[in-house]
Amino acid sequence: MAIAIETENLKRVYQTYQKPEGFLNSLRGFINRKHIDRVALDSTTLKIESGQIVGLVGANGAGKTTLLKMLSGLVTPTSGDAKVLGFRPWERKNEFLRQISILLGQKNQLWWDISPADSYALLARIYDLDPTKARQRVEQLAEMLQCSHVLHTQLRRLSLGERMKMEIIGALLHEPQVLFLDEPTIGLDIVAQETIREFLDQYVKEKSPTVILTSHYMDDIAKLADKLLLISKGHIVYQGTVPEFVAKSNKELAENEEVDFEDVIRRFLETESRVR
Numbered sequence: 001m002a003i004a005i006e007t008e009n010l011k012r013v014y015q016t017y018q019k020p021e022g023f024l025n026s027l028r029g030f031i032n033r034k035h036i037d038r039v040a041l042d043s044t045t046l047k048i049e050s051g052q053i054v055g056l057v058g059a060n061g062a063g064k065t066t067l068l069k070m071l072s073g074l075v076t077p078t079s080g081d082a083k084v085l086g087f088r089p090w091e092r093k094n095e096f097l098r099q100i101s102i103l104l105g106q107k108n109q110l111w112w113d114i115s116p117a118d119s120y121a122l123l124a125r126i127y128d129l130d131p132t133k134a135r136q137r138v139e140q141l142a143e144m145l146q147c148s149h150v151l152h153t154q155l156r157r158l159s160l161g162e163r164m165k166m167e168i169i170g171a172l173l174h175e176p177q178v179l180f181l182d183e184p185t186i187g188l189d190i191v192a193q194e195t196i197r198e199f200l201d202q203y204v205k206e207k208s209p210t211v212i213l214t215s216h217y218m219d220d221i222a223k224l225a226d227k228l229l230l231i232s233k234g235h236i237v238y239q240g241t242v243p244e245f246v247a248k249s250n251k252e253l254a255e256n257e258e259v260d261f262e263d264v265i266r267r268f269l270e271t272e273s274r275v276r
Helices: 023-031 064-071 116-126 131-144 160-172 190-207 218-224 242-251 261-275
Strands: 003-017 035-049 053-057 079-084 100-104 178-182 210-214 227-232 235-240
Touching: 003 064, 003 210, 035 064, 035 210, 035 235, 053 064, 053 218, 064 079, 064 100, 064 178, 064 210, 100 160, 116 131, 116 160, 131 160, 131 190, 160 178, 160 190, 190 210, 190 218, 210 218, 227 242, 227 261, 235 242
Parallel strands: 053 210, 053 227, 100 178, 178 210
Antiparallel strands: 003 035, 003 079, 227 235
């Protein structure tokens, strides 16, 4: 199987301002500012095969979004290297950008004051897509997501679940080969979560894109992911399949102890956090 995503010792360090204590020291800080380095991602080496769905799991601040932003070209690494579809993402070549898409659960890519249908028309122009084929694709995706009835409603008037479905359609409009999904079901009700999970499962089976999915809902990971990446304090601490991880973890538990997948993940990450 071809390798879609490959990284070697990928690292990202942010500089943050260290505010001194006391009023006079704060004034001096305007002239002589002190910064500290914060490592968001450290020595990350991984390989992801084409067509895989990879679940990326970790606590808030563990480095999940930083990794997605580097792999999509939004952030440049401090050191290390990465190739996505043979491209270095941060070079942001047009050939690369046309083959990927990133969906950040907390941010809109569609325009707030117009309808999703109008946003898709603009996106089709940006990606130089055939207008007729783009409309047909929107209709097909909207039918799969059960949201055709709100395509022509102003985005700001839609519910959170409806907006997320619209964002997913926008992310898939140009049929990307690699898809980065950062918490696509965050804040949604159970019905909307299940609809999006079923859609993603069906879409991946039909189109075979490579997907990296982050989520705090373990049902998303358990039902969709072929491969599991666990990240703690900027370090990848586990790479493998979900069944392998559960089997490995169960061996370390008492024979009379039964835990579900979410408990196993939580315990593992808590242990890694204490170690690091």
